[in-house]
Amino acid sequence: MDRQDRAEGVLLGLACGDALGRPVEFRSPGAIEAEYGTLREMVGNGTHGKPAGTITDDTEQALCIARSLVERGEFDPEDIAERFVAWYNGGPFDIGIMTADALRRIDDGASWDDAGQDVWEVKPEGSNAGNGSVMRCAPLALAFADDWDTLQRVSRDSSRITHADPRCTHGCAALNLTIAALLDGDEHPLASALDALNRDAPESLRDVLEPIPGGIEAGELSNSGFVLHTLQTGLYHALTADDTETAIVNAVNEGGDTDTIGAVAGAVAGARFGASAFPERWLDALMETDELRGLARKLSTPEAIF
DSSP, rough: OHHHHHHHHHHHHHHHHHHGGGTTTTTOOHHHHHHSSOOOSOOTTTTTGTTOOOHHHHHHHHHHHHHHHHSSOOOOOHHHHHHHHHHHHHSSSSSOHHHHHHHHHTTTTOOOHHHHHHHHSSSOOOOSSSSSSTOHHHHHHTTTTOOHHHHHHHHHHHTTTTTHHHHHHHHHHHHHHHHHHTTTTTTTTTHHHHSSSSSOOOHHHHHTTTTTTTTTOOOOOSSSSBHHHHHHHHHHHHHHHHHHHHHHHHTTTTTTTTTHHHHHHHHHHHHHHGGGSSOHHHHOOOOHEEEEEEEEHTTGGGTTTT
């Protein structure tokens, strides 16, 4: 498997996990099982009432980042923030509370690096560290896979646009370092990522990730929108499954914040197994497949654009 195949797998996996999880978002595992058994197919209606294969804010914001990187030829957080605002003003059917609050502030004139900080500071513990930045950050791993110091910095900065909590900013870094390690075929990608993670990363982040893959059981996972729960559950399924489809299906069938847990698991599983391992029926259901492949190809050869 070549690096381009893995790179395409990252963006396609993010979108497939997002789209598979969209119709069952906020449902319990029992409710999903009662209706679908094990949900394996892209289905329509359900949460948000959209056609099968419809992506949500996870992939839409990831596309904003990927397009900015390709078109600007650099990481430009102000440009990314402007793209987020334009997307927000288009009236997306799904958007997180912290993201909406921060983008509203930017639209009202706040700078990209103040908006997320301001929102974070007024949110109480328990609602200040959502998964709205880890779900979208994977394109950065493709562009900066060979420069881990820069990858950590841009991952944290991309999070700060809307999610300034250190668990979110360093969570994006940990996720992207794991993806970068997988692009090089690392057999222990999460361990390598945690070894490289900045020393000031929160201990709570390390505590939930260090047991993966062998020191935690599936029954101990949580399915909430808390960033640490999403990272732990998504990475667990991506790194323990035998194939991409199983990783994404298992993640989505956890219930709860299914689109984002699926997107995180999908991005990592895509890097692990490559785009060639994806079920064609899933890729056929996505309207964005060709664009995602094209962006991934460009981002995985950054010398061509940076």
